[in-house]
Amino acid sequence: MRAYLDGHFLPLHEARISPMDRGFLYADGVYEVIPVYSRFPFRLEEHLRRLQNSLDGIRLANPHSLEEWHSKILQLIAETEFDDQALYIQITRGADTRRDACFPENVPQTVFMFSAPLVAPTPEQRESGVRALTAPDIRWLRCDLKSVSLLANVLTRQLSADAGATETIMLRDGFLTEGSASNVFIVKDGVILSPPKDHLILPGITYDVVLELAEKHEAAHEVRRIGEAELRAADEIWITSSSKEVLAITALDNTPVGKDGWRGRPGPVTCQMYAWFCEFKEQVMRRPGA
Ligand code: PDD
Numbered sequence: 691m692r693a694y695l696d697g698h699f700l701p702l703h704e705a706r707i708s709p710m711d712r713g714f715l716y717a718d719g720v721y722e723v724i725p726v727y728s729r730f731p732f733r734l735e736e737h738l739r740r741l742q743n744s745l746d747g748i749r750l751a752n753p754h755s756l757e758e759w760h761s762k763i764l765q766l767i768a769e770t771e772f773d774d775q776a777l778y779i780q781i782t783r784g785a786d787t788r789r790d791a792c793f794p795e796n797v798p799q800t801v802f803m804f805s806a807p808l809v810a811p812t813p814e815q816r817e818s819g820v821r822a823l824t825a826p827d828i829r830w831l832r833c834d835l836k837s838v839s840l841l842a843n844v845l846t847r848q849l850s851a852d853a854g855a856t857e858t859i860m861l862r863d864g865f866l867t868e869g870s871a872s873n874v875f876i877v878k879d880g881v882i883l884s885p886p887k888d889h890l891i892l893p894g895i896t897y898d899v900v901l902e903l904a905e906k907h908e909a910a911h912e913v914r915r916i917g918e919a920e921l922r923a924a925d926e927i928w929i930t931s932s933s934k935e936v937l938a939i940t941a942l943d944n945t946p947v948g949k950d951g952w953r954g955r956p957g958p959v960t961c962q963m964y965a966w967f968c969e970f971k972e973q974v975m976r977r978p979g980a
Pocket of ligand 1: 723869870871872891893895896897930932933
């Protein structure tokens with residue numbers, strides 16, 4: 691696999707960073723994951739805008755202009771052997787000579803990228819949906835920043851992994867926030883509901899696509915806080931992310947999701963939204979920039 695580290699393209703297994711890197715010592719950095727379909731980076735501008743927002747949020751200067759990012763990303767995509775990729779970007783506050791929490795002076799950022807094969811849900815997961823567990827949201831209060839400080843997400847995700855489930859859906863103060871690595875939508879009486887993009891969730895790029903599609907196709911939708919009881923009484927639940935796209939949750943805490951007609955199987959609005967998403971993806975790849 692190919693990688694990019696501080697100005698150089700190289701095989702991933704040759705990439706080395708200092709143990710004094712603040713990403714390693716303090717998780718002092720931010721990241722992005724960009725899905726690449728047939729070597730076309732999906733929603734690149736939006737991902738780079740979110741990256742800028744995360745950098746601003748941690749007061750770290752962007753080491754590259756938009757043009758530089760474009761050229762580096764396109765080169766990495768071209769050098770990678772797969773057509774469908776998950777391109778990872780990480781920027782940290784660099785490697786100092788001492789361990790001190792305060793921002794270092796005159797230390798360049800560490801910029802790392804690699805592109806792995808995109809792991810999409812299996813046909814079986816698409817057909818049947820997947821299981822999720824719920825857990826308390828134990829993260830900090832800047833979940834809108836895509837920080838590499840993911841320990842709470844890792845521990846939370848492992849809860850569902852231990853139970854053979856695909857995602858952990860988090861609740862804070864009795865309200866739905868998001869999945870450990872995804873945003874969550876529910877459907878009630880035909881209305882699509884999602885939590886607002888505040889400091890408690892990551893502003894997902896796929897989340898935005900889904901709301902744009904709901905708008906375009908005039909599907910009833912509402913962005914507002916969702917209580918735990920509403921989540922548990924939902925007619926349908928789905929998660930969104932760059933790799934999962936739109937994926938049905940058909941069991942929550944071992945209780946089948948849904949109502950008569952599709953209980954425990956992907957519901958009609960979820961299937962419709964996934965179809966719209968696929969159609970949109972096709973269009974974008976035919977007309978880059980759409
Ligand atoms: N995760 N919420 C969280 C906490 C996430 O980590 C992610 C994505 C999302 C969905 O965002 P998007 O639609 O932009 O992928 C929501 C990525 C894929 C990851 O960490 O690998």
